[in-house]
Amino acid sequence: MANFNIDAKKDMTYDAIVIGSGISGGWAAKELCEKGLKTLVLERGRIVEHVTDYPTMHMDPWDTELRGGLTPEQKKKHYKAIRSGWIGTDTEHFWADDEANPYTEVKPFLWLRGHQMGGRSLLWGKQTYRWSDLDFEANAKDGHGVDWPIRYKDIEPWYTYVEKFAGISGAPLGLPQLPDSHFLPPMELNCVEKHVKNKIEKSFPGRHMIIGRVAHLTEPLNGRGKCQYRNRCNRGCPYGAYFSSNAVTLPAANATGNLTIRPNSIVQAIIYDDAKGKATGVRIIDAESNEALEYTAKVIFCNASALSTTQILLNSKSKRFENGFGNDSGELGHNLMDHTYRVGALGKVEGFDDKYYKGRRPNGIYIPRYWNINDETKSDTFLRGFGYQGGGGRGGNPANSEDFGAHFKDSMLKPGPWEFFITGFAECLPYHENKVSLNTDVLDKWGQPTLAIDAEFKANEMALNKQIQEDAVEMLEKAGLSNVQGFDNEHEMGNGVHEMGTARMGKDPKTSVLNAFNQVHAAKNVFVTDGACMTSSSCVNPSLTYMAITARAANHAVSELKKLNL
């Protein structure tokens, strides 16, 4: 693994600055470096080198003293993120310090963050789906939010471009609402999933159940190895089998010789030059020395993750931008979205007791959206739609068994009953009043203002959730499952970890922050290509779209630089 150039001292001037090194920042770095720009990536956390900085990647449960359990100190450090249920000893070092980086929940909101090189690309779910014109036209059609300034045809070549490099496994289906990607071979459904699929597709024409489309390699690609089915992804993959900035885009950027990555760099603000009428650089605080520094560049890419990018923009005040960088519209910080999550159904599947599986597949099933995709599927009770993820496996909780002793112990060692579940992800409308704002009453460890998050799901999302549960129960019952149980774990926004909006793209500078190429309307050398740019939320996982939008914007940035337009 090549060492990264982290010496940002000798040079304070670059062609491009990228704020953040997660999924979108990694792509921005790769594209800008490969097109010849001397690029500085500013990362607020530490360097995480692929493989060498994955200390837990080969650990078994008994290799740590508490076997995955956290100490009270670790629980305190992650006192907010722990609510997600995702944090254990094996991944604790990849989750942000909630105490050093506080945020205020005006309404309950879970903000999950990864403050290190690679960001949450080390921790993401790897589900990768293209959006369609059903999504890009949604706002225009029903009048919520503002219209996207792009359509599927604008982004389609960029989906192709990023998929071929990232490596997406899956099977084509030919559905207009979920366009096919360029696929590596799909992962396999297990016997119970195949059984449930057949039953559901027979009983419900128009509904499909497929293996998840995921950014896991099922064949080697560009020197990366294929998935070994360990399902220990969140510790970092020693094979580089799943897409992360650390394994994929940052090494590519580094290979050009044009990359400098500066760790411990907390971006405080983007500097705007009134005379030049554009941004000239960024001001940072060194997280370890508390030193304040300024770096200059011709173009700046904001990829700090949706809310962090918006926090930086809100904090970048100047004579020209008194209410935050590029905030002429007043929409900066507004229209925060996420997907609803943890609503669905589960049940038992009988008749497969003599069957099992081998390997731990880091993937499940997907049921693409089937509501409101045409006139026949139009709902009277809600706008937009939802898709399901889920899966089947042998589980059961032996602790619940009313048995103990020798017989119990022997039976507990055997695989439990087959269980199957689906859980919906519903689209969230862009509401102006769902917002984040700067909070100067609560400062972080470095004395910087923090975010107050004031957002909630509303009537349309609740109506979607109701349908998700009803449909889930109906499908599992029709598929012949027993003990079918619907569930709706009412939860706060943020749990879906799909924060979108707060610096949306749009056609009109009066109602949006960014244009069709993700440039700040009033400062065209500043690009925002992370979740903040999203104009609507679709019901489909967004990361692949961030990748494509970023590559497209970087291409535009370089072409505009060459034309001397920036």
Place this chain on the structure above:
Amino acid sequence: MMDRRQALKKTGLWAGAAMATPSFLSLLQSCKNESRLEWQPVFLIEQEARTISTMVDMLLPRTETPGALDVKVDIFLDTVFAKAYDKEAQENVRAEITAFNDDCKKTYGDVFHQLSETDRIEVLKTSEKTSGTFNKGVWGVAVGEQQPVGFYRSLKSMAIWAYCTSEEIGKNVLNYDPIPQEYDGCVPLSEVGNRWTF
């Protein structure tokens, strides 16, 4: 498959000395109950530790495969109480063990680990009936509102976790396959046997 055969062989050897009749085993246990603890707890006091040890031994006794005490479930749980619990949780678990033993005294005349095996079995049977159960979970989070399950169910769950995540069980009793390489979504159970190691 080969791994598993080796595992069984190894377990057989390892547990060879324990191939004894149940009555012999319980004789051993009752002897041990009167002796002092053979390990030094970090968090638990002696009486609490003996309650926990006796309980996990009854839940997961030694058979052809190792029992909870063989893989130090009690010692591990003491470590968890000491290092993973904050003060409040520590006070809670202490109060729960005390309350459990108070109930044993009230109904059977002594603390749990001092009771006869018959009485102890009755205590556990009653606890099974009076304890709540865990909700089903999706991706590590319980669905619906999880009601408190009480001391017994929660200790049983922890004992199972501690047992299955011990190296001996993880490597030699469950099916240890740290790098499966492939995914096969449908294999005969007979080719696998026990659960895959976590």
